[in-house]
Amino acid sequence: MKDPTVLRRDFLASLVVFLVALPLCVGVAVASGVPAELGLVTGIVGGLLVGALPGSALQVSGPAAGLTVLVYEAVREFGLGALGAIVLVSGLLQLVLGALRFGRYFRAISVAVVQGMLAGIGLVLVLGQVYAMADTAQPSGGPAKLAGLPRLAGSVLSGGPPLTAFLVGAATVAVLVVWPRLPARARVVPGQLVAVALATGAVAVLGLPVARVEVRGLLESVQPPGLGDFGDLAGVAAIGTVLAFTLIASAESLFSAAAVDRMHDGPRTDYDKELLAQGVGNTVCGALGALPMTAVIVRSAANVQAGARTRLSRVLHGLWLLLFAALLPAAIGVIPLAALAGVLVHAGCKLIPVRELVPLWREHRGEAVILAVTAVAILVTNLFEGVILGLLLAVCKTAWETSHLHVEVRELTGGRMVAAISGNATFLRLPKILGELEALPRDRPIELDLSELRHLDHACRVALENWALRHNGAGTEPVRFLSPPSGRPVGQPAEPARPAPVRNT
Numbered sequence: 001m002k003d004p005t006v007l008r009r010d011f012l013a014s015l016v017v018f019l020v021a022l023p024l025c026v027g028v029a030v031a032s033g034v035p036a037e038l039g040l041v042t043g044i045v046g047g048l049l050v051g052a053l054p055g056s057a058l059q060v061s062g063p064a065a066g067l068t069v070l071v072y073e074a075v076r077e078f079g080l081g082a083l084g085a086i087v088l089v090s091g092l093l094q095l096v097l098g099a100l101r102f103g104r105y106f107r108a109i110s111v112a113v114v115q116g117m118l119a120g121i122g123l124v125l126v127l128g129q130v131y132a133m134a135d136t137a138q139p140s141g142g143p144a145k146l147a148g149l150p151r152l153a154g155s156v157l158s159g160g161p162p163l164t165a166f167l168v169g170a171a172t173v174a175v176l177v178v179w180p181r182l183p184a185r186a187r188v189v190p191g192q193l194v195a196v197a198l199a200t201g202a203v204a205v206l207g208l209p210v211a212r213v214e215v216r217g218l219l220e221s222v223q224p225p226g227l228g229d230f231g232d233l234a235g236v237a238a239i240g241t242v243l244a245f246t247l248i249a250s251a252e253s254l255f256s257a258a259a260v261d262r263m264h265d266g267p268r269t270d271y272d273k274e275l276l277a278q279g280v281g282n283t284v285c286g287a288l289g290a291l292p293m294t295a296v297i298v299r300s301a302a303n304v305q306a307g308a309r310t311r312l313s314r315v316l317h318g319l320w321l322l323l324f325a326a327l328l329p330a331a332i333g334v335i336p337l338a339a340l341a342g343v344l345v346h347a348g349c350k351l352i353p354v355r356e357l358v359p360l361w362r363e364h365r366g367e368a369v370i371l372a373v374t375a376v377a378i379l380v381t382n383l384f385e386g387v388i389l390g391l392l393l394a395v396c397k398t399a400w401e402t403s404h405l406h407v408e409v410r411e412l413t414g415g416r417m418v419a420a421i422s423g424n425a426t427f428l429r430l431p432k433i434l435g436e437l438e439a440l441p442r443d444r445p446i447e448l449d450l451s452e453l454r455h456l457d458h459a460c461r462v463a464l465e466n467w468a469l470r471h472n473g474a475g476t477e478p479v480r481f482l483s484p485p486s487g488r489p490v491g492q493p494a495e496p497a498r499p500a501p502v503r504n505t
Helices: 006-032 034-046 067-080 080-099 103-108 113-132 142-147 149-157 161-181 184-188 193-208 229-233 234-263 269-287 297-305 312-326 329-334 337-351 354-363 365-380 382-401 429-437 458-472
Strands: 060-062 294-296 405-411 418-426 447-450 453-456
Touching: 006 034, 006 067, 006 113, 006 297, 006 312, 006 337, 006 447, 034 060, 034 269, 034 312, 034 329, 060 269, 060 312, 067 080, 067 113, 067 234, 067 337, 067 382, 080 229, 080 234, 103 269, 103 337, 113 142, 113 149, 113 161, 113 234, 113 337, 113 365, 113 382, 142 149, 149 161, 161 193, 161 337, 193 337, 229 234, 229 405, 229 458, 234 269, 234 294, 234 297, 234 382, 269 294, 294 297, 297 312, 297 453, 312 329, 354 365, 365 382, 405 429, 418 429, 429 458, 447 458
Parallel strands: 418 447, 418 453
Antiparallel strands: 060 294, 405 418
16 A cells, blocks of 8 residues: 555646646647647546556656647648548557567667757747737748748737737746746646636736637547548658657656656666557547647656656546546637637647757857757757658768778888878778878888777778779789778788789770
């Protein structure tokens, strides 16, 4: 039986997480272009089901602002019915990855790529929700959103309903910015709930003409995907969307787990089990036609800071969401859309690591470039292509940095010369190697010392052989290798010197 003190702390923490999750679940659903109730469904599954599974004891799962852009584009391109099929297949892929113990490998993703991904999502989220703050339909695609900002500004400044809605959203953002600076006693209630409640009350009292959340009912909103929806996933675009859901949701969840582990001294996360838990959750969410889920750092941090000790707190938060959706569905219908947009604009801004950019540029410029390119690529193209580009850049940067080598030329007695190459000889360094060798005199015997190489790839091996043949063809003594370019692995003791192979031309 659990300690009563632990039970009390978990109970109180669950209420705090519930109050944080409620406006975010609704806001993420509305911003994703789906019924508001589907956000609550995902939050309920994340609490009652995933919350009871092993993996990370204290992090909380639910609909994430980080997937809003991807979900919105998927619904726009494939339809709401196909969303459930996409999420279900993504969940099954997560189960496969978890069963194959791939969870730990997600931690090998470059931090710069992850930060760039979050920054790109934040930029697209802010640009889209600025339109929602003015009760105006947002254009499709990042470039179109940027191009439409002057027209949006003109619409807001002209007055009328767009200005009224924008002021409601701006006031919501202002409350969220000011709330953390208030005394601790005033911050007992989460800022997101306070901001939405104040905006809802002001709109109701003043009778402001702003759009409100459309209520359909919990059961009416749950529509499992049909067989035809799974047939729509055969296209290349749909497969890319499934892979994007799988990889991004998995990476975000496991990076969140690593962050949560640093916040407490309790049990550490089992990454493979956490990936399995996320797969179970997304499979069920897909079967219900709901939003995809990830572990969410905002709710998880609130859970830890509220004093939670076990997974009971996150299970109870799912129960409170279920009771709210079942007993008070009409309460959702009085929330202004502009207020929810303000919450997401604030969340999107927090995804952009503005404070870290300058220190990162000073210390690791390559990482800063990867971050910026990933973010801009997501804004200009889409989430999947932007992340792939960021990963490719990170791999290229790592390959370049690890292929360091040094070429040292020494003169010996008798007019002989030795060119000693040390380090990692890869195709990336071929210009440097060949430049150094081709600058050597053609009328003197040369020995090429490869014994200090840690790695010699095929491209460099062939290039060195060809250089030796060209040098030999100039009429000098044959190039001699102190370590042969083929045969034994690089790093073994050098064999006696011998001429480079001569080929008939």
